[in-house]
Amino acid sequence: MSDRILIADDHQETRSRLTALLTAAGYEVILAADGRQAVEKAKKDRPDLVLLDLKLPENDSLDVCDTLKSLPKFQSTPILILTDRAEIPSQEKSLKQGPGELIPAKFHPTDLLVKVQGCLHKERPRVSNA
Numbered sequence: 001m002s003d004r005i006l007i008a009d010d011h012q013e014t015r016s017r018l019t020a021l022l023t024a025a026g027y028e029v030i031l032a033a034d035g036r037q038a039v040e041k042a043k044k045d046r047p048d049l050v051l052l053d054l055k056l057p058e059n060d061s062l063d064v065c066d067t068l069k070s071l072p073k074f075q076s077t078p079i080l081i082l083t084d085r086a087e088i089p090s091q092e093k094s095l096k097q098g099p100g101e102l103i104p105a106k107f108h109p110t111d112l113l114v115k116v117q118g119c120l121h122k123e124r125p126r127v128s129n130a
Contacts, residue, residue, distance in 0.1 A: 002026050002027055002028045003027050003028070003048040003049065003120050004027070004028045004029075004030060004045060004046070004047045004048050004049075005022055005027050005028070005029055005030070005047055005048065005049045005050075005051055005116065006029075006030045006031075006032060006038060006041055006042055006045065006047035006049070006050045006051065007019065007022070007029060007030070007031055007032070007051045008031075008032040008033075008034070008035065008037065008038035008050070008051070008052045008053060008056055008061075008064065009032075009033070009052070009053040009056070009082070010033055010034055010053060010055075010056060010057055011053070012033075014053065014082075014105075015031055015033070018051065019031065021109050021112065021113070022113075022116070025113055025116075027116075030045050030047055033057075034056050034057045034058035034059070035052075035056040035057065035058045035059025035060060035061065035063060035064045036058035036059050037058070038050070038052065038056065038059075038064050039059065039064055039067050039068065042068055042074065043071075046073065047077065048077070048120055049077065049078050049079075049080065049116060049119055049120055050064075050068065050077060050078070050079045050080070051079075051080045051082065051116075052064055052065075052079065052080070052081050052082065053081075053082050053083075053105075054081050054082060054083040054084075054102075054105075061081050065079050065081075078101070078119035078120070079101065080101055080103050080115065080116070080119065081101065081102050081103065082103060082104070082105045082107070083102050083103070083104065083105055084104075084105050084106075101119075103115060
């Protein structure tokens, strides 16, 4: 079974670009257009990694991170947050204290795949399905 990645972004073009990249690399993709959908789909589909746009409608990415990380089954689930460089300084402090890791929205496909593979293949503690 391939690893499942939840992509949450309100821009269809970005979702399509990420879907094409990740499915070509052999990952199963789950899509959400806003923060509320991201939480619902994460609870239902149990992704192995979550990839969020920083600015999501209906719960921003920090709210999504907090919600997911408050649930035991998502304690070890890696979360990557796509952001424009201009947004990084204002969000860095919050994310250092929280569960997400920032990556530039204008990523090179190879760099993103390396980051995703690194997150998915780290030793992660096993969590019950509770």
